[in-house]
Amino acid sequence: RFDQPANALSFANRRRLEMARALATDPKLLLLDEPAAGMNPREKLEISDIIRQIRDQGGYTILVIEHDMKLVAGISDxxxxxxxxxxxxxxxxxxxxxxxxxxxxxxxxxxxxxxxxxxxxx
Structure with missing residues (x-):
């Protein structure tokens, strides 16, 4: 998928790309506004895993605005x-x-x- 333009990616992959672009700036704080909005249950699990990896392995502070309480429960301290x-x-x-x-x-x-x-x- 590295050879595809961003607009040819699936919705979930575009969200992943957006997070990667934000991380490329080496932020002190990563703000995610409804990162799972519009995703199916499998994609929500995947994005939750990615957020936890960013938090745990990258040492970033992450502020998430989210209405999906199952997702919030799984990623929040x-x-x-x-x-x-x-x-x-x-x-x-x-x-x-x-x-x-x-x-x-x-x-x-x-x-x-x-x-x-x-x-x-x-």
């Missing part, structure tokens, strides 16, 4: 949740995913009430 541009939670993926404010902001109050009604009584 720290997560920040925003609601209308305001930070509402920060911590590990599990901490943020279980935060009542995040649940209310993203899933609504009824989801939170349903979750609480199914919780084990201690």
């Amino acid at each position: 720290r997560v920040i949740a925003l609601d209308y541009g305001r930070k509402i939670a920060e911590g590990t993926y599990q901490d943020v995913a279980n935060d009542p404010g995040v649940i209310e902001a993203y899933l609504g109050r009824r989801h939170q009430e349903k979750k609480e009604s199914h919780a084990d009584p201690a």
Whole structure:
């Protein structure tokens, strides 16, 4: 595929090329805006692996803006949740995913009430 022009590459390969171009500048911070958007499940797994390799082997700090929570859970050391541009939670993926404010902001109050009604009584 090295002999193909960028516009002849598949969507997923164009995203990989974009990341490679960004890395060629040796950035201190790599910003990825929805890197898995428009990808099928296999491509999402591949892009997750690439992001982890960049982080772990390249030593880069990576800021990812992403709505695919499965992908976020698989690549993130720290997560920040925003609601209308305001930070509402920060911590590990599990901490943020279980935060009542995040649940209310993203899933609504009824989801939170349903979750609480199914919780084990201690």
